Amino acid sequence: MTEVSTPDRGFRERLRADCGQCYGICCVAPGFVASADFAITKPAETPCPHLREDSWCGVHDTLRDRGFPGCTVYDCFGAGQNVAARAGGDWRGDAERARRMFTAYPVLRDLHELLYYLHEARGFAAAAEVHGELDETIDATERLAARGLDELAQMSLADHWAEANAVLTRASELLRAPAAGRELRGVSCGAPTSSRPVSGERICGARICGVRCCSGPICGRRTSRSPTLPAPICEGRICRVPRWPRRCF
């Protein structure tokens, strides 16, 4: 039987982006398609034209005005500086190092995002029923994240993510149970496009899937496939929703 450890209270600090210790990896490695989130189309492993030589964004203060709201809510969960440290330097001027960084980064970013949700779930007494499973999944995820850059680059996370998602979903159900949450699927929210605004109050205890949110009461944060929310968000985007709105429970 797996021993249930105490929750890791320091995970938010450990999984926080430190752009000063990075080289703008998130501005280079991912490809962007022009959309509501990004004003331009950019191939993967190509620097954003706004990325400066000192690795800071040249239009940081006006990103939203310029059509880059996706950048303002992006979070690498600390994967960027981690990859930079393991690679041992800047991607500029070293094609082999750049390749290793850019191929490992998306995988490590997903693992860090998953770790964030797992640790967050583990901190809730109401999820005690699955604390043991959460501990096991955290350990397994940490072991994957500790692999070398080349190994990370070759890794497929689909199976591990699905297993973790099952535990997280169970934790979410346990947390949401007192709120008798309902399920929201495929709705949009926020001005100016929404005909069904979803207020913070309405999402309490809800399971939310496929939500797109552009502005309005729950805007300001984007998440790709966070499985653990009191309102789990799957394949949707939602903004400024605390992951675990405590007032809901």
Ligand code: SF4
């Ligand atoms: S990858 Fe992370 S640490 Fe690096 S610049 Fe982007 S957000 Fe900052």
